[in-house]
Amino acid sequence: xxxxxxxxxxxxGTKVAKSINDLGMSIVASAFFLVLxxxxxxxxxxxxxxxxxxxxxxxxxxxxxIVDALTRNSELLADIxxxxxxxxxARIKSISKTNFDLDFFEMCEAVHEVKExxxxxxxxxxxxxxxxxxxxxxxxxxxxxxxxxxxGRSLSEYIKYDEWENEIATAVLKEVYAETFKEERLKGNMExxxxxxxxxxxxxxx
Numbered sequence: 001x002x003x004x005x006x007x008x009x010x011x012x013g014t015k016v017a018k019s020i021n022d023l024g025m026s027i028v029a030s031a032f033f034l035v036l037x038x039x040x041x042x043x044x045x046x047x048x049x050x051x052x053x054x055x056x057x058x059x060x061x062x063x064x065x066i067v068d069a070l071t072r073n074s075e076l077l078a079d080i081x082x083x084x085x086x087x088x089x090a091r092i093k094s095i096s097k098t099n100f101d102l103d104f105f106e107m108c109e110a111v112h113e114v115k116e117x118x119x120x121x122x123x124x125x126x127x128x129x130x131x132x133x134x135x136x137x138x139x140x141x142x143x144x145x146x147x148x149x150x151x152g153r154s155l156s157e158y159i160k161y162d163e164w165e166n167e168i169a170t171a172v173l174k175e176v177y178a179e180t181f182k183e184e185r186l187k188g189n190m191e192x193x194x195x196x197x198x199x200x201x202x203x204x205x206x
Contacts, residue, residue: 096198106137111176150205168197
């Protein structure tokens with residue numbers, strides 16, 4: 001009886017020891033897998049961080065290259081503009097001078113026309129006609145200059161309609177109502193007016 005009891009006790013002890021051994025192995029295996037998983041997570045995190053850092057670094061380098069390229073292009077365009085600007089300005093002055101010279105002769109002819117065809121005794125009517133002639137002339141000049149541009153603006157935008165109309169009309173009426181008419185004086189006075197207008201026009205360009 002005692003032998004049987006002893007045998008059962010030994011068998012039970014063996015089972016307990018085996019259970020403890022199996023549990024220990026499970027704990028060790030679990031711990032190993034936890035450590036392995038943690039190591040893999042850290043490795044993945046570092047790889048992902050490196051990938052993101054490289055992306056930002058490449059993006060920064062690309063942006064710097066773009067900025068450098070834009071800077072070089074801006075400098076190149078500035079150099080080209082510096083070379084083109086004097087030539088363009090000279091061309092514009094030549095074109096505008098031709099138009100203003102034609103206006104000068106047109107206004108000289110207008111003085112003759114008004115004196116010969118109008119009843120200049122009706123001064124208000126004469127003044128209206130002269131101003132209409134001057135306004136039409138300036139409008140036609142603006143139309144001719146409208147095809148040309150400078151600094152992003154049409155040349156017609158540089159015409160001072162009201163100011164120039166007053167100056168030209170005043171000079172024309174002065175000659176129309178002069179007691180004595182002299183061709184040289186007419187051309188001299190009109191030349192002064194149009195020279196001032198041309199200078200005013202050129203000043204707006206620079």
